Amino acid sequence: MTRGHVELAVRIFAGAVVLAPLASCGTSKSHVLSTNESQVKLRSIQTRAFDTTDREKMLRTVMATLQDLGFVIDSADETLGTVSATKLSGYVVKMTVSVRARNESQQLVRANAQYNLKAIEDPEPYQQFFAALEKAMFLTAHQVD
Amino acid sequence: MRWTSATLILSTALLATLAIPSGCTTSIPRGALAMSEVTLQQRQLQTRRFDTKDEKKILTAAAGLLQDLGYTIESSAVPVGMIMASKDREAVDAGQVAGAVVVAALFGTRVAVDSHQKIRVSLVTRPVPEGIALRVTFQRIVWNTDNNISRLEFLDDPAMYQEFFDKLSKAVFLEAHSI
Numbered sequence: 001m002t003r004g005h006v007e008l009a010v011r012i013f014a015g016a017v018v019l020a021p022l023a024s025c026g027t028s029k030s031h032v033l034s035t036n037e038s039q040v041k042l043r044s045i046q047t048r049a050f051d052t053t054d055r056e057k058m059l060r061t062v063m064a065t066l067q068d069l070g071f072v073i074d075s076a077d078e079t080l081g082t083v084s085a086t087k088l089s090g091y092v093v094k095m096t097v098s099v100r101a102r103n104e105s106q107q108l109v110r111a112n113a114q115y116n117l118k119a120i121e122d123p124e125p126y127q128q129f130f131a132a133l134e135k136a137m138f139l140t141a142h143q144v145d
Numbered sequence: 146m147r148w149t150s151a152t153l154i155l156s157t158a159l160l161a162t163l164a165i166p167s168g169c170t171t172s173i174p175r176g177a178l179a180m181s182e183v184t185l186q187q188r189q190l191q192t193r194r195f196d197t198k199d200e201k202k203i204l205t206a207a208a209g210l211l212q213d214l215g216y217t218i219e220s221s222a223v224p225v226g227m228i229m230a231s232k233d234r235e236a237v238d239a240g241q242v243a244g245a246v247v248v249a250a251l252f253g254t255r256v257a258v259d260s261h262q263k264i265r266v267s268l269v270t271r272p273v274p275e276g277i278a279l280r281v282t283f284q285r286i287v288w289n290t291d292n293n294i295s296r297l298e299f300l301d302d303p304a305m306y307q308e309f310f311d312k313l314s315k316a317v318f319l320e321a322h323s324i
Contacts, residue, residue: 056224056225059225060225060226060269060271063225063226063227063269064269064271064280067188067191067267067269067280067282068180068184068187068188069178069179069180069184070187070282070299071282072229072265072266072267072282072283072284073227073229073267073269073282074219074220074229074267075219075220075222075227075229076220076222076225076227077222078222078224078225085267086265086284087177087284087299088265088284088285088286088297088298088299089177089297089298089299090297090298091173091174091177091297092297093173093177093178113173113178115171115172115173115177116171118171118172120172120173122172122173124175125173125177125178126178128176128178128179128180129178131179131180132178132179132180135180
């Protein structure tokens with residue numbers, strides 16, 4: 001094997017190593033409309049129903065809960081029923097929570113969050129968030145199918 | 146093997162890939178969205194109650210105070226009692242700079258030190274049976290002299306919160322009660 005061949009082999013190997021992890025992440029534009037988990041499964045992880053008709057109280061309690069969890073509230077919109085917040089603790093967690101009427105007696109609360117550069121799709125952090133929220137609301141958070 | 150520029154670039158890329166997979170796999174620390182034993186303590190530190198039913202008056206005074214403190218209001222939602230503001234300032238720490246100078250003198254290596262910061266604050270009001278409660282929370286992002294983020298932190302100094310509420314109390318001509 002000549003020196004040229006060795007150099008070529010090294011380059012191909014290095015190239016393969018460089019590209020392999022990138023393949024699993026897709027192209028950067030693919031993130032615009034992407035989700036990893038199935039949408040249905042993710043929605044069920046991120047959604048709970050509360051037995052209340054008071055949407056404003058729900059929204060205010062969401063903000064209070066986020067503050068309890070160390071977030072700074074970035075924005076809120078009472079018409080859309082959304083609250084966005086950021087937690088900084090050596091990492092960045094960004095979260096949006098929306099509240100909308102589900103039927104005549106319930107409010108549907110949907111939360112989605114990202115940790116640094118990644119969407120949180122693990123059920124546990126959402127379970128913890130809703131556990132904190134139901135404690136603050138003095139109401140049970142019902143799983144929605 | 147000669148170190149051509151191409152091999153140099155490839156080697157650098159190879160090193161860089163060590164960092165890439167971690168960006169695709171890291172997950173949120175356990176308990177990041179859970180209540181903890183300090184939750185209640187923090188809530189007390191960051192909340193005061195004012196003897197008034199006028200939520201708008203408290204929010205207006207708080208917005209004025211944020212401006213007095215040099216913050217830019219970024220967003221607000223008065224019907225649900227929320228104001229968010231931020232300010233960009235220097236973050237040079239004399240002790241840290243002195244340390245970097247010592248390291249440079251002893252080892253000849255340059256150490257990046259904190260350079261500037263963005264302080265973010267949100268305040269949320271809510272009606273309570275005895276008046277209006279206001280909770281304020283501060284956090285900051287600090288960049289170093291290499292323009293890399295050196296700190297992402299919650300600000301929890303009790304004296305800072307006390308000072309904020311003392312000022313707010315003066316602005317609304319009302320006593321700020323602990324909850």
